[in-house]
Amino acid sequence: KQEVTQIPAALSVPEGENLVLNCSFTDSAIYNLQWFRQDPGKGLTSLLLIQSSQREQTSGRLNASLDKSSGRSTLYIAASQPGDSATYLCANHQTGANNLFFGTGTRLTVIP
Amino acid sequence: DTAVSQTPKYLVTQMGNDKSIKCEQNLGHDTMYWYKQDSKKFLKIMFSYNNKELIINETVPNRFSPKSPDKAHLNLHINSLELGDSAVYFCASSPLGGRRGYTFGSGTRLTVV
Numbered sequence: 001k002q003e004v005t006q007i008p009a010a011l012s013v014p015e016g017e018n019l020v021l022n023c024s025f026t027d028s029a030i031y032n033l034q035w036f037r038q039d040p041g042k043g044l045t046s047l048l049l050i051q052s053s054q055r056e057q058t059s060g061r062l063n064a065s066l067d068k069s070s071g072r073s074t075l076y077i078a079a080s081q082p083g084d085s086a087t088y089l090c091a092n093h094q095t096g097a098n099n100l101f102f103g104t105g106t107r108l109t110v111i112p
Numbered sequence: 113d114t115a116v117s118q119t120p121k122y123l124v125t126q127m128g129n130d131k132s133i134k135c136e137q138n139l140g141h142d143t144m145y146w147y148k149q150d151s152k153k154f155l156k157i158m159f160s161y162n163n164k165e166l167i168i169n170e171t172v173p174n175r176f177s178p179k180s181p182d183k184a185h186l187n188l189h190i191n192s193l194e195l196g197d198s199a200v201y202f203c204a205s206s207p208l209g210g211r212r213g214y215t216f217g218s219g220t221r222l223t224v225v
Contacts, residue, residue, distance in 0.1 A: 031211045032210075032211065032212075034213055034214060038153075041221075042218060043202065043216050043217055043218035043219045044202065045216075046213060046214070046215065046216075049212075049213040087153065089155070091155075091214075093210045093211065093214075098143070098162070098209055099145060099157040099210065100147075100155075100157070100204075100214055102154065102155040102156070104153075104154060105153055
């Protein structure tokens with residue numbers, strides 16, 4: 001059964017720093033991996049979707065990479081801002097399954 | 113123009129009551145889902161419907177019954193609510209059975225008292 005782990009569980013950085021969030025998964029047979037953002041008391045906002053054939057995706061200050069063979073993905077946030085403070089979730093769609101398997105999340109706080 | 117909309121946003125009810133949560137998507141996706149987010153913020157699949165047909169039914173008490181009247185709607189009915197049902201329930205949809213990413217609703221926070 002697919003297990004998805006995110007490290008660290010919480011991260012606090014000063015504004016302006018670049019940072020990396022990590023996601024690892026046990027079964028590399030996936031269709032895609034998706035990064036989400038969740039603000040307190042809110043829903044999930046999709047940030048980036050990487051198909052299994054892709055190595056990375058970029059959107060603005062965000063860059064997500066995928067290494068299927070090693071079961072890892074990273075989300076790189078450049079020049080962090082207080083508005084980036086949220087919980088970041090990674091999830092993958094496993095081949096043969098019909099749903100997303102979620103990680104445990106990383107709670108990010110960017111200090112002004 | 114909301115892509116995946118859930119109602120209600122908040123639901124407070126007493127133990128033993130029956131309640132429903134509604135979900136609608138206007139994205140033309142063929143698959144819809146219900147996820148539960150527990151107190152530790154972990155998200156887990158409950159049900160998945162593809163073109164009105166039940167695909168996934170995880171280990172969920174049979175007090176929970178999903179209903180899909182058409183491809184754009186997936187409702188969740190809960191009978192005899194218990195304290196442990198308190199959680200945030202998210203509806204989601206995806207095209208091609210999830211192979212092109214998922215879109216989530218804003219969630220329904222259910223509190224059973």
